[in-house]
Amino acid sequence: MQTKTYNFICIVTFVILTFLVNDSSTATSQNGNSTTSCNETCGGVSIPWPFGIGGKDCYLNNWYKVVCNTTTSGTTVPFLSRINTEVVNVSLPDGSRDKPYGIVLIKGPLTSLDCSNNTSQGLQKSLPDLNVTGKGSPYFITDNNRLVAIGCDTKALMTDIDSETLGCETSCKESLSSQQVTDSICDGYKCCQTRIPLERPQVIGVNIDVTRGEGCRVAFLTDKRYSPSNVTAPEQFHGGGYAVVELGWYFDTSDSKFRNNPLGCRNLTHYNSYDSDTRCLCEYGYFNEISYRNCHCLIGFKGNPYLRGGCVEADMCKEPGVCEEGNICENARGSMYTCKPKPKPKAEVTKQGKSFVLEGVLIGLLGLMFLVGVIFWLFIFIRKRRRIIRGRKFFKRNGGLLLKQQLTTTNEGNVEMSRIFTSKELKKATDNFSVKRVLGQGGQGTVYKGMLVDGRIVAVKRSKLVDEDKMQEFINEVALLSQINHRNIVKLLGCCLETEVPILVYEYIPNGDLFKRLHDDSDDYNMTWDVRLRIAVEIAGALSYMHSAASFPIYHRDIKATNILLDEKYRAKVSDFGTSRSVTVDQTHLTTLVAGTFGYMDPEYFLSSQYTDKSDVYSFGVVLVELITGEKPLCRVRSEEGRGLAAHFLEAMKENRVFDIIDDRINDESKMDQVMAVATLAERCLSRKGRKRPNMREVSIELDRIRSSLEDLDVHVENVD
Known part of the structure; x- marks a missing residue:
């Protein structure tokens, strides 16, 4: 009896252990790709559950099995095991109306004609049809794909379609090119394209027919869009060897694993969906006499809806610009969140109060500055107005x-x-x-x-x-x-x-005045006798013009060396007629009332206050003496003796010792006859009685004669030589 009891206990224990092991295995399958031997990526492509790599517990069934192959170059490439096709990308349903199903991008076959040198002319190279049929196949060819043909005079057709014959035809005629309204689509010139049937077929073949001519031609199914502007040569497509095709996938509700093993959201049954909570949703669909379900995470959640707890709350507060500056973000369930103002500490409140006071002070200062600016502008305006x-x-x-x-x-x-x-x-x-x-x-x-x-x-x-x-x-x-x-x-x-x-x-006049040049010992080279005589002639001519040749006689009243300017060629320019002083008009002459300069002033004018044309002659005589002697009109030694340059010169002329006072810079020149002639003229100009002085016209004529006489003598000497 005890033996039977012991055997019974052993049998019960074995059954319980077997159940627990099976339940653990089932739990692993239910939770999806969770075993440690399952890889989640291959060749940089993410493989989400229900797809998987590894043992049978890594994927839902063989249709979702992915094999990670190693190429000859050492890289890994994912392949869908049942249809033996390379995988480019796998994505889960996103819940949108136009794509309520998942997407798998694969490398589809490419049909070519006359594109290989090793093939004979007109031989078509066609890979097997794109076929995703089979019992329990979750795949179909989406209507996002197009049949594309590239090459000249090419007719491409889709085969294995029962309902109708679909295809397109290309041409490279220039007339067709000129008729192109847009370059945005392939509509016959160099390339063409057409839609696939809307009933989501699971097998489509591609065939090429030639209308005329020769050359490489290719045709293929693809989800990409081509236009004449981005279409390359057919040979380049042929060299690639494949085209990307978009497959849709879903769960067949008749599948035993789908019915027996709840996946993610499929816990609670409703009229048209299975869901367990508000994190995800499994939607109902039907085509090709097959009902299906597809699950997706709701808005505000992200992750894999086919895993237990796979849809987790998205951190909406991490999104940029969710809340305005100065607010803090707090997540709520799902896609909900709230923005709250940051609490301010007491110190900041006090600081804010101080800032209000500071703002008031600043506003007051700005107002004061504005008022000061307005007053200053008014001051400038009034001063400018007064100046005007x-x-x-x-x-x-x-x-x-x-x-x-x-x-x-x-x-x-x-x-x-x-x-x-x-x-x-x-x-x-x-x-x-x-x-x-x-x-x-x-x-x-x-x-x-x-x-x-x-x-x-x-x-x-x-x-x-x-x-x-x-x-x-x-x-x-x-x-x-x-x-x-x-x-x-x-x-x-x-x-x-x-x-x-x-x-x-x-x-x-750039070269300064005669006084500076005449009494500057460093200017010996320029102030030769010829230059001095020419200056005297030019001054006399200017004064003669003022006294007699102008519309009305004008007397200078202040002839002196500082009022005789020299230009860059040492030409004399008479300046400073005293017009900045008051003027008067007598019965016969327009004269300038300017007090003369001591040393140049006519003694007769000094005694009688009557200024005549002979007063200018006297002042000019002093200038002539300056040119001859190189001395200043007033000298400290002579001033102490009570004599000026004019009196000193007249005394020397009277005593016949004029050679003693001639400027040493011209004393050694061989033109002493001219010097003596000018000295004699200067003596006449310095006569104490004005009526005995020559007028400026006579002075000008005499100086011209003196200058020209020596020039004639020089010409005569040259002719004799």
């Missing part, structure tokens, strides 16, 4: 309107007249009358070097105050001097009357 009004006032007071009228009425037949400059123009020309631009200063004003907008270099004379009662005469003088056009007189280019004191603009 003051300029107009000065222009009117200084006789601007009268000068304009004078220049207009006297401009008949004159090529270039003086113009009226604005103060803005002259400030820009002289860098706002910078001290760096000062050329010289004198009793009548300051002269600046400037450059006009047209590039001309000018001398700008800023005069001293002018008597308003004499402004009429000043305007007349400016208008008159503007008409003077003599090569040895500095040209008056114009004036500015917008300032308190009129500003005169002259042409710029």
